Amino acid sequence: xxxxxxxxxxxxxxxxxxxxxxxxxxxxxxxxxxxxxxxxxxxxxxxxxxxxxxxxxxxxxxxxxxxxxxxxxxxxxxxxxxxxxxxxxxxxxxxxxxxxxxxxxxxxxxxxxxxxxxxxxxxxxxxxxxxxxxxxxxxxxxxxxxxxxxxxxxxxxxxxxxxxxxxxxxxxxxxxxxxxxxxxxxxxxxxxxxxxxxxxxxxxxxxxxxxx
Amino acid sequence: xxxxxxxxxxxxxxxxxxxxxxxxxxxxxxxxxxxxxxxxxxxxxxxxxxxxxxxxxxxxxxxxxxxxxxxxxxxxxxxxxxxxxxxxxxxxxxxxxxxxxxxxxxxxxxxxxxxxxxxxxxxxxxxxxxxxxxxxxxxxxxxxxxxxxxxxxxxxxxxxxxxxxxxxxxxxxxxxxxxxxxxxxxxxxxxxxxxxxxxxxxxxxxxxxxxx
Numbered sequence: 343x344x345x346x347x348x349x350x351x352x353x354x355x356x357x358x359x360x361x362x363x364x365x366x367x368x369x370x371x372x373x374x375x376x377x378x379x380x381x382x383x384x385x386x387x388x389x390x391x392x393x394x395x396x397x398x399x400x401x402x403x404x405x406x407x408x409x410x411x412x413x414x415x416x417x418x419x420x421x422x423x424x425x426x427x428x429x430x431x432x433x434x435x436x437x438x439x440x441x442x443x444x445x446x447x448x449x450x451x452x453x454x455x456x457x458x459x460x461x462x463x464x465x466x467x468x469x470x471x472x473x474x475x476x477x478x479x480x481x482x483x484x485x486x487x488x489x490x491x492x493x494x495x496x497x498x499x500x501x502x503x504x505x506x507x508x509x510x511x512x513x514x515x516x517x518x519x520x521x522x523x524x525x526x527x528x529x530x531x532x533x534x535x536x537x538x539x540x541x542x543x544x545x546x547x548x549x550x551x552x553x554x
Numbered sequence: 555x556x557x558x559x560x561x562x563x564x565x566x567x568x569x570x571x572x573x574x575x576x577x578x579x580x581x582x583x584x585x586x587x588x589x590x591x592x593x594x595x596x597x598x599x600x601x602x603x604x605x606x607x608x609x610x611x612x613x614x615x616x617x618x619x620x621x622x623x624x625x626x627x628x629x630x631x632x633x634x635x636x637x638x639x640x641x642x643x644x645x646x647x648x649x650x651x652x653x654x655x656x657x658x659x660x661x662x663x664x665x666x667x668x669x670x671x672x673x674x675x676x677x678x679x680x681x682x683x684x685x686x687x688x689x690x691x692x693x694x695x696x697x698x699x700x701x702x703x704x705x706x707x708x709x710x711x712x713x714x715x716x717x718x719x720x721x722x723x724x725x726x727x728x729x730x731x732x733x734x735x736x737x738x739x740x741x742x743x744x745x746x747x748x749x750x751x752x753x754x755x756x757x758x759x760x761x762x763x764x765x766x
């Protein structure tokens with residue numbers, strides 16, 4: 343397996359965590375956003391969506407981090423990242439999508455670039471935008487997770503899930519942009535626990551090969 | 555089952571299509587965006603994410619349209635909206651997420667309101683933003699779908715899937731905002747076929763009870 347990757351991509355960070363949790367080895371192919379390598383014809387031939395990450399398995403390419411992780415979970419169910427019960431699966435997916443649809447896409451680099459270049463926003467304008475969508479998304483997620491987390495070590499019940507895999511990269515970004523996290527004590531506590539696990543720790547942006 | 559709904563919500567439109575395809579009856583509870591009913595304490599107690607749609611099943615609430623549809627598909631697999639083969643499922647999810655993560659969240663009402671109110675954008679600024687993200691997302695999706703659609707009647711192979719359920723509401727919105735669709739002939743052809751099916755037709759915004 344090869345993962346088209348970039349150390350700072352939060353969606354790639356999710357996939358790295360999932361691969362680590364499942365103990366799967368993979369080739370790391372870096373596509374540097376700042377050099378626009380993910381928009382080069384060579385990469386668009388691999389992934390026409392032009393986004394990171396993409397996973398290549400036996401010559402077939404899967405794009406979109408959640409599609410990749412669900413695929414890995416179906417083929418390598420140890421540890422399983424989605425519970426067996428359909429209603430529980432739905433809750434976990436709802437938490438993951440609250441991040442993957444309603445926070446992250448608003449704050450990724452291409453959107454921040456649009457704000458700067460097309461809408462003439464300065465650092466203040468960009469940071470206010472960023473923090474606004476994190477706060478909006480985390481507000482609901484904090485309540486949902488507080489209701490479903492049993493020990494404040496995982497988002498759902500007391501086992502690892504796709505929601506945890508999405509939470510840590512989002513929280514990493516929230517700290518990078520100095521978002522106020524005081525209203526989200528449950529999310530912060532869970533992140534603190536998860537970051538102590540080797541699978542999460544070794545997926546961190548700053549320890550990836552292209553971060554140096 | 556009760557669906558917290560709004561005729562114009564594109565994410566709710568997806569769920570209505572899925573419920574119709576599976577022949578499931580549901581109660582329609584309207585939450586009018588323009589009156590901010592989805593942000594009222596009464597609704598936040600149901601769905602703390604404060605977004606539409608949410609499905610209530612036996613007293614439990616599921617939010618996020620894709621989580622709802624995957625849940626419905628697991629419990630009511632006729633017709634199935636995700637293929638049996640894991641790699642095929644991944645491709646379908648990738649197409650659905652290209653819309654649900656990378657187009658729709660950038661263009662929903664709360665974001666357009668932010669552009670108008672916080673960033674002082676006029677109609678031109680908002681429309682340019684809207685069309686930009688549709689064009690960005692559809693460009694990659696057109697290629698991906700052209701490769702995987704066998705008869706230009708469905709996004710993947712020749713059967714209905716979650717990707718079709720996401721495509722039609724997104725195309726509906728793209729037309730509403732006068733996006734240029736000439737670069738996306740495959741997506742347009744598939745939408746034309748799908749819109750002729752009763753399950754899609756009766757899920758259209760303008761025929762919902764709160765549209766009048």
